[in-house]
Amino acid sequence: MSAFFRPLFRWSRKHEPVPVEVGAADLERFLTLSRPADPVGQLRLLLLVVFLNVSRLSREEITELARRRWDLHQDKTAELLRGNVEFGFRWYSLHGVLRDCGVPQVYIDTAYELFHEFSRRDIAPPQPSAAPEPAETEPADVVVEEEAANPVEEPVEDHAGPMPGSRPDPKSAHTKDELLALLAAFRVWNGRVSFRKMEKVIGKRYVHSTLAAVPHREHLPSLDLVLAYIEGCGGDAADLEAWESAWRRIALSETGG
Known part of the structure; x- marks a missing residue:
């Protein structure tokens, strides 16, 4: 019998199983x-x-x-x-x-x-009234939007470096949602760095699951977390300064300051 699943099919308050040690x-x-x-x-x-x-x-x-x-x-x-x-x-x-x-x-x-x-397979319930989606690959800008809507990591190898195209600029963000969308786009632009690699780059100040959830927060993340995200993506000192300035501007606007 498998060590992972004992024959326990009913809930019971008296049952206190010992966690299975497994690799x-x-x-x-x-x-x-x-x-x-x-x-x-x-x-x-x-x-x-x-x-x-x-x-x-x-x-x-x-x-x-x-x-x-x-x-x-x-x-x-x-x-x-x-x-x-x-x-x-x-x-x-x-x-x-x-x-x-x-x-x-x-x-x-x-x-x-x-x-x-x-x-990441874009699973969705059937919607009879909706027009069928085209089978062709979606354009790059839609992929960036998809990245911002999904707090999970794409299981692909990191690219060698930044991808060609327009570099996401935090100065263009005017709201919390726009800033978070640009965060996700910045990671994509830098080669879709894995969240586990980002965790190592920042010295494990934040775990990979926390980093993965940053662009999908309901509220504006802390400044330290945003900067850790940019640093993990390979951002330099100029990037950190630009993102800090954008964060402070939006944080003040949200508080009415």
Whole structure:
């Protein structure tokens, strides 16, 4: 019987499982063998393993933690507990629930990779009234917009350096949303640097999942976090000065100062 999933199919307040010590490679192998070439199915299985067998919390306790997230209402929380997170979920909230439940980091990292893998496929519920999307590759500016709307990392190798084209200029931003969109564009322009590499570049002042969520914050991130993001992308002293100036300008405008 697999060490990852014991036969526990009912929630119980009395059940207090011991977290399974497992390496990332073993966990990936287990999910791949269980749900080959199916990131949605793999993530669903992983979440069931976590909620039923790894977390020490009961269903009610997990539900209470999830409901603290502003975007996880009752129906969405029920879907989360069933592992159905392919539609309408943000990684920022899912990560917060897993972290609050005390889930080991190896499970969180694996969930992050799987969530990103299927979300980058532009999965969307059917909309009969909408016109069919063209099959051709979308233009580069749409890819940048897509990057700003998705708090996850694209699993591709870093490019050698900045991409050709117009360099994102923070001076053009007038609102928080525009500044955050330019942050995502700056990363793309610099070769779509991986968030794990950014974490190393900044000396792990912030973890990769925090950096990935920066362009998708509901509120303006702190100045230090914004500058860490730019530094992680390979920004130089001039870039840091320009982004700091833009951040201060927008922060003052939002407070009416």
